Amino acid sequence: MAKKEEPKIQPNNELEKKIIESFEVFDHSGKQVVDVREIGTILRSLGCCPTEAEIQEVILATENKEATGNVPLINFLPYMCKVMIEHRFYPASAEMLLAAFRYFDKEGRGYLTKEKFAQLMLEEGEPFTQEEFDEMMQTALDPVTDTITYEYYINQLMVEEDITENEESTK
Known part of the structure; x- marks a missing residue:
């Protein structure tokens, strides 16, 4: 029996929409999952300026624990909403x-x-x-x-x- 596809995550506000749009650019499979190597680029496309350590922090917090090497949108979206609301990883003044x-x-x-x-x-x-x-x-x-x-x-x-x-x- 084929695995049931997860319903597509819909944004609730402009911030979620912005995060989802940036994420989807790198979601080559269309399954709301990206390779961990894309996380730094996604963060930068959102206007963040993370260090390599901060990118690793995001990966550790959002990576799929069963299928390492992948970050699902369902993990990434709430984490990044919190990060962006807190103005973390923003460029220096x-x-x-x-x-x-x-x-x-x-x-x-x-x-x-x-x-x-x-x-x-x-x-x-x-x-x-x-x-x-x-x-x-x-x-x-x-x-x-x-x-x-x-x-x-x-x-x-x-x-x-x-x-x-x-x-x-x-x-």
Whole structure:
């Protein structure tokens, strides 16, 4: 006898709708299940900025215990609703970013060299991949001075974030 298909989960509000839509992009089987390797990408598509440890936390909390390696929507949805309501995994504020840049700008010049920035992003803390770094440099690097003028860069980030939020609110 064939296994009965679970009824499709219907969203109760806009937050659930947003989570379900992001999840479904990676649900290649259409069975409301994704591979655990997709969780980080789904979180980022929801506007979250999790560390690798936080991604593992989400996987551990939502993974199917009988069929490891898979995360069912029925586990993921309530967990992510709670995470997003609590504003966990959200990007740093402009003030926090500015304080971090100033910390590394020991001379108080208002910029970091490309080399120093590369060292920080690729070697310190939770390092970026080369691909992530290259993408970031497209916005961060001043091609004339070959430096990262961090107040300008932070403003660029905040403008991009506002544009993304406005585009989403008009959908």
